Amino acid sequence: MVKALVTGGAGFIGSNLVISLVEKGYQLTVVDDLSMGVKANLATVADQVEFHEHDVCDHEFMHSILDEDFDYIYYLAAIASVADSVERPYETHQVNQESVVDTLEYLRVKGYQPKKFLFTSSAAVYGNYPELPKREDSRVQPLTPYAVDKYASERFTIDYGDLYGLSTVAIRFFNVFGPRQNPNSPYSGVLSIVTNCLLKDQQFTLYGDGSQTRDFIYVKDIVNALIFISEATNSYGVYNIGYGKKHALLDVIRMFEEAAGKKLKIQFAEARNGDIQESLADITRLKELGFKANWGLENGLREYWEYADGKSKW
Structure with a gap:
């Protein structure tokens, strides 16, 4: 049986990955300290995974887990809040890099x-940097401790492959949305906040005029890409994961309203300092590897709403 370790496996993307790997018949070990993840995210597979509520910074503990000698290791554990990394740079550095x-x-x-x-x-x-689309070899400009640690950990990952013969790969997520995304933070994924406002008939604050563009991608396509990249014997280096299409935020909100059959109450506010105006992934490397997305933006929005509205138990 194929054995896999997923750190951060109770989080938004991690839990969706774990569930898909269980469906593939993998033997799963999950490590998550539940500081950001939620154990309920794994309720449907709780009896099929070995779950450890533990901090990945406990090196002795992690060594004992790694001694199980896994076929695949998916390292998703992170303090994902950019704001938190600014407030607690060293603590987040310990998780996100060390x-x-x-x-x-x-x-x-x-x-x-x-x-x-x-x-x-x-x-x-x-x-x-204004260059679009963003290619894996584009200039980087990590502006926060979160981004600095992510970039440094990428380089360590790739260099351990190049220098020591480990089979390693790093991926860069663009704007992921879908089931199990936590809406309870101003820094959460914007579509999870929109969903929460639609469900509760609450007002949504849109920072800026809505013309800012993002490369949104549905979590099911993200998970499929992670599995595809990990199982590809010829994958190496860094891969962007997005759809390679940019959409204005306000246009995406209108698409989501159509899927939900409801209008969102929007209050416009001044753009926040540091918010990026345009984002777009170049996914040439991912396509050359042979990956094709199955859902796409509109189908993803529709399925996400069905899940959030209780019409789908997925």
Whole structure:
């Protein structure tokens, strides 16, 4: 049986990944300290995974887990709040970089050779440079401790592959949305906040005029891409994961309203400092690897609403 470790597996993307891997018949071990994840996200597969509520910064504990010698390691554990990284730079650094390097080093020292070690990064590493679309070899401008740590951990991941023969890959998420995304923070994914406002008939605050563009991608396509990249024997380096299409935020909200059959109450506010005006992924490398998205934006929005509205139990 194929064995996989998912750190951060009770979070938004992690839990969706875990559920898909269980459906594929993988034997799953999940590590999550539940500081950002929710154990209920794994309720449907609770009896099919080995779950550890633990901090990935506990190196001795993580070493004991890694001694199980996994076929695949998906490293999603992170303090994902940019604002939190600004408030607590060293604490977030320990999670977002030091724990990653320690894991890679333990694999190296012990001689473990997983089929793939996959590290999840973020389009935040690109910063505010105006060039579009963003290619994996575009200039980077990490502007926060979160983005700095993500970029550094990418490089450690790739360099451990190049220098020590580990099979490693790093991916950069663009704007992910879908079931199990937490709407209870002003820094959550914007579509999860929109969903919450539609469900509760509350007012949504839109910062800026809505013309800012994003490359939104449905979480099911993200999960399929993660699995595809990890299982591809010829995957290496860094991959953007998006649809390679940019949409104005206000246009996406209108599409979501149509899927929901409801109008969103919108209050416009001044754009926030540091918010990026345009974002778009170049997904040439992902396409050349052979990956094709199944859902797309409109189908993803429709399915997300059905889930949020209780019409789908997925």
